[in-house]
Amino acid sequence: MSDGKIEGIYANRSSRWKIILVALVLALFLTLIVSLNIGYASISFSQILAILGKQIPFLSGSINSASISPSSQAIIILIRLPRVLAAALVGAGLAAAGVIYQGIFRNPMADSYLLGASAGASVGYSIAVLYVSSALTIVGLGIAQTFAFIFALLTVFLVLFISRVGHRIPITTLLLSGVVVNIFLLAMETLMELHSGQALTGIIAWLAGGFSDIVWLQVWAVMPFVIIGIAITFFFTRDLNMLSMGDETAQHLGVNTEKVRQLLLVIASLMTAAAVAISGVIGFVGLIIPHMTRLAIGPDHRILLPASAVVGAMFLVICDAVARVATGASELPVGVITALVGTPFFIYLLRRRKTTYSL
Amino acid sequence: MVSLNIDGVECRYGSIKILENVSLSVKAGDFVGILGPNGSGKTTLLRSISRSLKPYKGTILLNDKDLYSLKNIEVAKQMAVVPQDNTISFSFTALEVVLMGRNPHLERFQMETENDMTVARRVMNLTNTWHLASRPVNELSGGERQRVIIARALAQEPKILLLDEPLTYLDIINQLEIMDLIKSLCVADGIIAMAVVHDLNLAARYCNTALLLNKGCVFAAGSLDEVMTSENIKTVFKVDAMVKRNPVTNSLYIIPLSPPKSSPPRNCAIHIVSGAGTGTVLMKVLQEEGYSLTAGVLNVLDTDFETAEFLNIPVISEAPFSPITEKTRSANFDLMAKSSMIVITSVPFGYGNLSNLESAFEAVKLGVQTYIIDEEPIDVRDFTGGKATALMQELKKHGAVFIKHASELPALVNAKHDLMELQKNAETEVPGHTKKATKEIMQPTHHKEQN
Numbered sequence: 085m086s087d088g089k090i091e092g093i094y095a096n097r098s099s100r101w102k103i104i105l106v107a108l109v110l111a112l113f114l115t116l117i118v119s120l121n122i123g124y125a126s127i128s129f130s131q132i133l134a135i136l137g138k139q140i141p142f143l144s145g146s147i148n149s150a151s152i153s154p155s156s157q158a159i160i161i162l163i164r165l166p167r168v169l170a171a172a173l174v175g176a177g178l179a180a181a182g183v184i185y186q187g188i189f190r191n192p193m194a195d196s197y198l199l200g201a202s203a204g205a206s207v208g209y210s211i212a213v214l215y216v217s218s219a220l221t222i223v224g225l226g227i228a229q230t231f232a233f234i235f236a237l238l239t240v241f242l243v244l245f246i247s248r249v250g251h252r253i254p255i256t257t258l259l260l261s262g263v264v265v266n267i268f269l270l271a272m273e274t275l276m277e278l279h280s281g282q283a284l285t286g287i288i289a290w291l292a293g294g295f296s297d298i299v300w301l302q303v304w305a306v307m308p309f310v311i312i313g314i315a316i317t318f319f320f321t322r323d324l325n326m327l328s329m330g331d332e333t334a335q336h337l338g339v340n341t342e343k344v345r346q347l348l349l350v351i352a353s354l355m356t357a358a359a360v361a362i363s364g365v366i367g368f369v370g371l372i373i374p375h376m377t378r379l380a381i382g383p384d385h386r387i388l389l390p391a392s393a394v395v396g397a398m399f400l401v402i403c404d405a406v407a408r409v410a411t412g413a414s415e416l417p418v419g420v421i422t423a424l425v426g427t428p429f430f431i432y433l434l435r436r437r438k439t440t441y442s443l
Numbered sequence: 444m445v446s447l448n449i450d451g452v453e454c455r456y457g458s459i460k461i462l463e464n465v466s467l468s469v470k471a472g473d474f475v476g477i478l479g480p481n482g483s484g485k486t487t488l489l490r491s492i493s494r495s496l497k498p499y500k501g502t503i504l505l506n507d508k509d510l511y512s513l514k515n516i517e518v519a520k521q522m523a524v525v526p527q528d529n530t531i532s533f534s535f536t537a538l539e540v541v542l543m544g545r546n547p548h549l550e551r552f553q554m555e556t557e558n559d560m561t562v563a564r565r566v567m568n569l570t571n572t573w574h575l576a577s578r579p580v581n582e583l584s585g586g587e588r589q590r591v592i593i594a595r596a597l598a599q600e601p602k603i604l605l606l607d608e609p610l611t612y613l614d615i616i617n618q619l620e621i622m623d624l625i626k627s628l629c630v631a632d633g634i635i636a637m638a639v640v641h642d643l644n645l646a647a648r649y650c651n652t653a654l655l656l657n658k659g660c661v662f663a664a665g666s667l668d669e670v671m672t673s674e675n676i677k678t679v680f681k682v683d684a685m686v687k688r689n690p691v692t693n694s695l696y697i698i699p700l701s702p703p704k705s706s707p708p709r710n711c712a713i714h715i716v717s718g719a720g721t722g723t724v725l726m727k728v729l730q731e732e733g734y735s736l737t738a739g740v741l742n743v744l745d746t747d748f749e750t751a752e753f754l755n756i757p758v759i760s761e762a763p764f765s766p767i768t769e770k771t772r773s774a775n776f777d778l779m780a781k782s783s784m785i786v787i788t789s790v791p792f793g794y795g796n797l798s799n800l801e802s803a804f805e806a807v808k809l810g811v812q813t814y815i816i817d818e819e820p821i822d823v824r825d826f827t828g829g830k831a832t833a834l835m836q837e838l839k840k841h842g843a844v845f846i847k848h849a850s851e852l853p854a855l856v857n858a859k860h861d862l863m864e865l866q867k868n869a870e871t872e873v874p875g876h877t878k879k880a881t882k883e884i885m886q887p888t889h890h891k892e893q894n
Contacts, residue, residue: 319551336522337547338515340514378533382534383535
């Protein structure tokens with residue numbers, strides 16, 4: 085490779101990244117539209133576009149409302165759209181959180197699922213369902229989801245706290261304490277289920293993870309966490325590059341390591357907790373998506389973060405669509421699909437890591 | 444001009460004191476070698492200077508400002524660090540890693556500019572890594588990655604460069620090139636370099652100042668001549684070492700000797716006839732075996748003379764490059780006559796030192812056991828027109844033992860010594876049982892001598 089060529093490639097990085105992002109966002113948009121088309125009632129693409137167009141203030145006048153049946157509009161706007169958007173937001177949030185965790189812990193195995201977020205959310209959810217009046221709502225959200233959010237957040241912080249050695253969090257202690265806390269929470273969960281003796285169909289369905297009962301309120305609740313979280317993280321993507329070289333190296337390169345690390349960990353944990361609270365246990369998104377994106381476009385977080393978020397959104401929207409159509413009558417939980425895809429991938433990573441990655 | 448002042452620094456890990464009262468003033472252009480045995484606090488000192496470990500006590504001033512009151516980004520513009528551990532988990536390309544060195548000079552949302560690219564290219568050429576630019580760093584060899592990381596540090600355009608064992612992964616040519624590069628940055632650009640170096644000779648060759656740490660304290664600091672003495676090395680590293688000046692590079696160099704074995708002293712004197720370095724190893728080995736050695740006649744400045752001085756072996760010496768005079772010859776003969784054994788190495792013989800052979804011949808006639816190491820045939824190293832060769836023949840006739848290789852000598856000498864001890868005991872003790880033992884010992888010894 086000639087010298088000028090190397091410099092050329094790097095000089096054009098910025099515009100290349102923009103092209104990648106625009107292409108990915110377009111792909112996501114297409115995925116969303118196609119996903120809106122999938123479901124029990126068949127609604128044509130032209131109808132979907134018309135219904136969506138009507139929602140946009142400037143366009144609403146120019147759209148012929150006559151072709152839209154009220155029931156189709158209700159299905160799209162009240163059922164499918166929130167569901168699809170929730171999947172996209174949760175996917176983006178989990179993937180972005182995964183990018184942050186992996187960068188900060190210098191390891192492509194770190195993931196919010198391993199950090200106990202989902203197990204914490206489950207326990208919180210079950211406590212709320214079993215022991216707290218379900219009539220209670222907090223800012224319009226169900227008490228169960230609020231509990232899930234809080235418990236997910238607390239669990240992640242607990243795991244981070246346990247695995248902390250001095251000022252650093254070694255990945256080995258992190259994974260181990262994640263496993264231990266996960267097991268403990270699972271035991272709690274089982275205990276509660278046995279003790280309650282009730283039919284826990286609601287909890288079990290929620291545990292499996294999915295977007296079948298999503299309402300707009302939940303979309304609005306999770307949106308600020310994901311959008312603002314990713315936006316703030318984007319300010320620190322170059323720092324994240326250097327943090328992935330190790331804390332001391334990052335510090336020597338001028339990064340305010342303590343502050344950036346704490347801030348990003350809080351953001352990632354908030355995004356995770358918010359996502360898990362509305363979607364239930366959806367594993368491996370934060371693991372697979374950043375890793376695959378990194379393989380495709382390289383490890384620079386300036387592109388990795390936004391690209392992973394978009395790819396994560398696409399991935400969950402597709403998984404959710406598959407969940408809807410895979411089995412005829414009853415839906416497949418999305419968490420089952422991601423786990424089916426994720427586990428073999430995780431094993432592949434473990435095997436591969438032996439040669440390529442060091443702890 | 445950059446300056447770095449370390450004053451009374453004490454560092455702890457938890458309650459364990461690692462460094463105590465370290466003070467050092469470094470000025471622009473200094474290349475400081477931080478030396479010391481494992482666990483003496485070298486890395487800890489470097490960590491406290493690189494702001495990774497805040498001192499428990501004491502201050503570190505960078506350009507007269509408290510280092511720990513500055514922001515990371517301000518320090519990173521001045522100071523770059525090459526850490527001991529160079530693993531990188533993600534597949535950044537070498538160029539991307541080097542460009543990270545530009546971070547302190549960039550605004551938050553600024554992409555690297557053409558100028559940053561020029562700097563990266565320059566430092567990668569300096570460290571001989573430009574050809575690796577588009578390779579992922581986690582697929583590079585340890586040495587390649589190390590040079591990339593040094594390039595990243597240089598891309599910061601630092602005034603102070605801290606290196607923790609920078610040569611660990613490097614082969615010899617890269618070690619020299621990297622040290623050359625750092626040295627030239629100190630000399631030409633007036634930067635300060637501080638490096639933890641385990642190879643004393645590389646430190647001696649490239650650093651202009653040294654800091655020798657021992658058990659967390661400064662044992663010696665200052666110029667190389669002051670710090671790198673064989674006494675200091677002996678005390679701190681527990682190793683005997685000879686410190687000399689290299690005639691080619693004009694730098695100090697250190698020859699470490701293997702750690703002394705503690706054999707009990709033997710009541711047995713051996714006189715060594717050698718020269719030109721042929722006796723150096725032997726002196727060390729026989730001394731470790733516990734023999735009391737003498738040597739001579741040797742010219743002052745001869746390598747063997749310096750070795751003997753270093754090992755505190757009494758030497759009969761002659762002025763440099765002078766033939767042996769009658770006075771030194773007879774003094775030397777007296778020593779030989781009093782010795783239990785004589786060892787003659789395969790030193791070349793000329794008219795200057797021929798009298799050593801003559802003295803040995805006299806001693807042999809008195810019955811002193813003599814061993815002649817005959818690694819090179821005498822006719823090759825006889826510059827006396829056959830006189831030395833003839834003397835060798837005579838020595839052989841009178842019972843001197845010829846040995847093909849010096850490494851066989853210690854065993855032979857030990858066996859002879861044991862035999863003499865037994866004989867001595869046999870004379871004083873009850874005859875009979877002991878004598879039989881003597882005979883048994885004698886058999887293998889004889890066998891060896893005939894070989």
